[in-house]
Amino acid sequence: MHPVLKLLTQRIALGLVLMLAASVMIFAGTQILPGDVAQSILGQSATPQSLANLRAELGLNDPAWLRYFRWLGAALQGDLGTALTNKQDIATSMGLRLGNTLFLAFWAALISVPTAILLGLIAVRYQGRWPDKLISGVTLATVSVPEFLLGYIVMFYLAVKFRAFPSVATVYDSMSLGEKLNAIALPVIVLVLVVLGHMMRMTRAAILNVMQSAYVETAELKGLRPFTVIARHAFPNAIAPVVNVVMINLAYLVVGVVVVEVVFVYPGMGQYLVDHVSKRDVPVVQACGLVFAAVYIGLNMLADVISILANPRLRHPK
């Protein structure tokens, strides 16, 4: 078997194992307390008899592992259960919101990835001089700032003071793409700012690492133009680390989306999750946790897969 294929199989298998394990943890995370779903539904004033009835109805008297497998088996077939609070099918409610979240994340990624790579390149090109220092300083600031501060600053100035965009990002199906983009402009700006710092910093480090390698010096000593040195010698070796950086930050973006959706009251997964945590609607929380974890693990796995594919030592074995 080709070593690349072998490594890829191993990495993907590891990803699947991690997803499985994450599902165990998410399930176990909701079983820590003695109080259970039945208690949550009926509240503290419930009579023992009504509790027992509900437990029997929900299958809570079965051992935890049996309930886990029942839950996972159903989830794998697309059945995420019903919400406790409004008795609606979770998969259906979530489908729409997941679409909205991905729409938001897609536009944020589309803007932030090229910007971060460009800024990273500029920082490397002017390493140690003012553009580099400026970019690094601003980055340090954005990394230390909570997402909701960025959110409210942007809202305060762009929506309230200058009225450039709506302050609340409401979208529905009948809107045109242009209207939708106008509605999500502010959350997209905030998400871009949130990931840009990290992504740019890591891109800068990855490119610098390549630029300081001995083979780049060799290329310079051949008399090649700086552009040719970068295009032929630095770039092919920088792709893998940079793509890796991008993937890791997209995974980070998935988490950032939770807070930003709450700030702008955007009807996505994050808002859905937070609402139901407050309501202690365990099945919804489990389902959302599972989806977030899957996306996060999947993106991290993709980052590793790309690194493996881009490694010349693995592609051309001895």
Add this chain to the structure above:
Amino acid sequence: MADTLLDIRNLRIEATAYPPGEAPRDLVIVDDVSLRLDKGRVMGLIGESGAGKSTIGLSAMAYGRGGVRITGGQVLLNGRDILAAGPAGLRALRGREVTYVAQSAAAAFNPARRLMDQVIEATLWHRLAGRAEAEARAIGLFRSLGLPAPETIGNRYPHQVSGGQLQRVMTAMALCPKPDLVIFDEPTTALDVTTQIDVLAAIKTAIRETGVAALYITHDLAVVAQVADEIMVLRHGKMVEAGETGQIITAPRQDYTRALVSVRSIDHAEKPPADEPVLRVEGVTARYPGLPVDVLRNVSVSLDPGHTLAVVGESGSGKSTLARAITGLLPPVAGQMRFAGRTLAPQLAGRTKDDLRELQMIYQMADVAMNPRQTVGTIIGRPLEFYFGLKGAERDARVQDLLDAIEMGKGYADRYPAELSGGQKQRVCIARALAAKPRMIICDEVTSALDPLVADGILRLLLDLQAREGVAYLFITHDLATVRAIADSIAVMHQGRVVRYGTKSEVLAPPFDDYTDLLLSSVPEMRLGWLEGVIASRRMEGAGN
């Protein structure tokens, strides 16, 4: 003069150091160095680390590595001042008139591109030849450099060929554009001694066939004597002496050069054998956990009290593994070891305090062999406290005795390792071993990270201590000059086996087995014509077979 190629006048090079937590300060790396190299000649630049030799070499391409600045003087190449050339002028010159061969070819090749593309890149870039012609030229160079499969090796990626081969490919890359000058920056330093001689011979042949001029940078005077027409000796960024190669190695004018030439000329007479050895290793076989290969195979050696057994071999020969087996860090899978009349437990955990005390170890890298957060006094004092229960003033007095024994005097006990020089660090490690009053010390490549003069001092100290304290050394090294200087008996190791073992006079006298012959004949000797002699005799043997 019409045929002057490179003329460096009063070169001054500076750099700025940024010590953490302190103000940046400027350092002078090269101070007022001038040299002149004629077309077709080879000049060796020689010096210890920090002598500025690589920096001078790169100045011939007007290149400063890592923030180094040329702040004074002129560099004339073919009569033009290249320091005034500007970026475009420099690009026209680099890779065309001057090319560069780096110490680590493994790092200097782009891992993502095939060798051939990289070898002919400069030739194509400067439009010196078309692709077909450039490739033909490269293949011709591969052949004359003795590379296997010269027609196809260019299709490989850098990680697919060995280190010695890669170094030769790099030489081909430097010669392909037919430059006027090649800078060789320690091209054989990272190689094993038997590989080094082949690469050295290949480089020398290629230089002679192409008629190119070269600056050959190295710390090894014996190596440079084989390839250079003239030599410049550098120290601390200043020129010490320059002259024809024959004059430098036979009639050096400066003390420093004389010391470099006579290094490792310690005359050490072999001691007579003793009745009972202090260490006897019998049929030891060892392997690393999880690996199916035996790194040591049926090794038997013994060491007499107060004697030195040199264990010689190249990387991968198993010589350091032998040390790990003896110390108990890697318990053997077969065989046994007797030490001071007792059987040594294979596991470290099974050994008595006396076993541990009487068997000490000194490491190659003194830097990482001492805890950076402990003072010299603590480092040397701990074995005194641990083995003999010495405390307070008694301990301090003994620490001072030991510091005196390693010729370091007062005031060092309160210092930290980072405040010592390389040689001083190794001396402290010696003192720490001596503090235990050992019967035997394992010295693992203790001089190979040091500059030759410093290493010389350490060897003399070790011999001196042996004469006074009667301690035995198991001396692991790849350097045969060191072996000659210090050994009473020698074990030559190759692929995990002892291939030759006996007293120094026996081992170093013919008839030799093939491997020992190869090893011994590969060690550069400091005389003119040595390389040609070895190559010629190997050809004859090859023809005879």
Add this chain to the structure above:
Amino acid sequence: MMRIPISALIGLTLTALYFLGAIFAGLVAPYGMAEIVGDSWEPASAAHWLGTDSIGRDLLSRMIWGGQVTIFVATAGTILSFVTGSVLGFTAAVAGGWIDQALSRFVDLIMAVPALIFALVVLSVMPVTLPVLILVMGLLDATRVFRLARAVAVDITVMDYVEAARLRGERRAWIIFREILPNALSPLVAEMGLRFIFMVLFISTLSFLGLGVQPPLADWGGIVKENKEGIVYGIPAALIPAIAIATLAISVNLVADWILNRTTSLKGGRGG
């Protein structure tokens, strides 16, 4: 005498200011935490330097009391994450074998799920009280400290001086406390600053989402939540606590950077 760079000086001053404010909140705050002193969202005045909040409490007082909560929770969380993470990390590195494997794989597992998501899952069933918050955040974050501590210790255990101590016959306690720990301290101290920032952001985010500190008690994140409706009417009250969080985070970052730079020089242990 060490020269302290200007950025570190700013960081140190601000950090000290915030911590002093938190410790002496009772002395500094002009009004009580829940004391209603005026109308909602009064602008800044001599009586109320930062104005009043959504239900007419003095914003400056509330900020000071909220800072106390934020800093207390973050400090407690950092200590918990640090002690747990570094003890387990060192143990894994020194013990090796199956102990190391088990601990490392478990940590990989926890880190495979984003901390915020996992915290939300757990908080959906747990009662949201200060001890629970500190426990959840501290233990989740301990995974990062574990990785760092283990990596640092593994780097040190392969050093020749540790081998030399083993060959001398030293006990495991000597090796951990005398050979490894002094060399592992400085990267860990710098990391502590970063963990503290993470904790501040984490508790603020949870409170902002309504899942952290519960009313009537409030931390800075909670104060943002209380006043966020004002933003739409052009009242910037919600920005003030948010800015406090950001400046605290940046100050600690500057201090941590300086400590890391200062101690990476191995110029002996003196003053380091």
